[in-house]
Amino acid sequence: MDPRRLLFLSELARLGSMQRVADELDVTTSTVSQQIAALGRELRVRLIEPDGRRVRLTPAGRRLAEHAATILAGIDAARRDLGSDEPGGTVTVAGFATGIRQALIPVIRRLAADRPRITLHVHEHEPPEAMAALAAGAIDLALVYDYSLAPLRVEPSVEVTRLWTAAWALGVPAAAGPQAIEPVPEPAAAADSPATLRQFRDHQWIVNSRNTADEDALRIIASMADFEPEIAHRADSLDLVQDLITAGHGVGLLPADGAVAPGIRLLPLTNPPALLRAFAVTRRGHTQWAPLALVRRMLVEHASRMTEGKTAVRTAGPTAG
Incomplete structure (x- = not known):
């Protein structure tokens, strides 16, 4: 088998379209099609099939693409061992x-x-x-x-x-009064995450707007504290989360070792921990x-x-x- 034909097949499996393969290898889509067709004739197996206006690999094509990745990796390793071209x-x-x-x-x-x-x-x-x-x-x-x-x-x-792995903490307004935050001596302050969240059960909460991972973790800890957080704001930017906290519009999770704006206090969460x-x-x-x-x-x-x-x-x- 011609390694270059295997490369066309492997790149089609990786990139998903003949046009992208052509752009990547600086050839025409006709060349990509011809080389894969020649490989199929050589092996007497159908490697691609129509998929609307595009093509997709057949089960045999996907299997051969897996072998192609191994073969091409071996060729790259041999070239490196002999001091030839670097991978690109x-x-x-x-x-x-x-x-x-x-x-x-x-x-x-x-x-x-x-x-x-x-x-x-x-x-x-x-x-x-x-x-x-x-x-x-x-x-x-x-x-x-x-x-x-x-x-x-x-x-x-x-x-x-x-x-x-990185620990996350609860970001709250630094000006929150003693009635909102009960001081706990270190290191015990990091002991009970549900108790920490419970102090803010009546606050509004800020979570990510494009992913639910932090909201899921937050809800699990809140459930241990027997309350359901009121999700009021959703923001993708951590800077915006900090702005909302500073303005007194809610509390939310922030990186425990990250820099925070003046006016924000980070409360540790370690039992259970909120680990990203x-x-x-x-x-x-x-x-x-x-x-x-x-x-x-x-x-x-x-x-x-x-x-x-x-x-x-x-x-x-x-x-x-």
């Missing part, structure tokens, strides 16, 4: 804004410096949007999150790689494609350095200034 291509990633800022942009910088043949295209999406795009073949990697109290549901067709967990999700078998495998590995490495840095800061503690 365009990897499309969809992720949530905070994850893109914290983890993906540093990876983009490293790729530009060390792997210029690999290009990253970035789409900002909340997890449900990113997972839908991954399932549709529109992206190569989804950078998503869930909360430990509301785990992400995934299909067997994907591979999930844990990146980092970030993941890299790919379609099963697709990380045999060298550029995608490299991007995922770099994300894991950067997440490990992020975690080590936070641990070092907590261990060292604050310094006098």
Whole structure:
């Protein structure tokens, strides 16, 4: 089998349309069609079939595409072992804004410096949007999150790689009086999350407008405190959440180690904890494609350095200034 024909088939499985394959490989759609047709004749099997105005892989085509990814990855590995060309291509990633800022942009910088043949295209999406795009073949990697109290549901067709975990806290107006916030000595202040939320049962609450993960976690803790929060505001931007809290229009979850605006107080939540967990999700078998495998590995490495840095800061503690 001609590896280049396998490449056309593998890219069709990854990108979902002949036009996108043609754009990626800088050829015409006619060339893509002809090469895949030639591969099918060589193997005496039908690899594609009509799907409206487009085409889709047949079951045999999908199976061969999986083999193609393995074969092409082996060829890439052999080339690297012999000191030949570096892997190259365009990897499309969809992720949530905070994850893109914290983890993906540093990876983009490293790729530009060390792997210029690999290009990253970035789409900002909340997890449900990113997972839908991954399932549709529109992206190569989804950078998503869930909360430990509301785990992400995934299909067997994907591979999930844990990146980092971050504690979230309850953001409330700093000016809230003693009747609203009962002072609890440290470290006991971090002991009872339901009791912390219960103090704000009569307040309005702010949750994400494009994902229900934080709302699900919030409702679970509130149920332990025997109340149902009044969801009054939905905002995708954490800056907007902080503005609403500062203005006295509600309370909501915020990163426990993040910077907050003057006028906001963070109350720890640890029993049970409100832990945000970030993941890299790919379609099963697709990380045999060298550029995608490299991007995922770099994300894991950067997440490990992020975690080590936070641990070092907590261990060292604050310094006098």
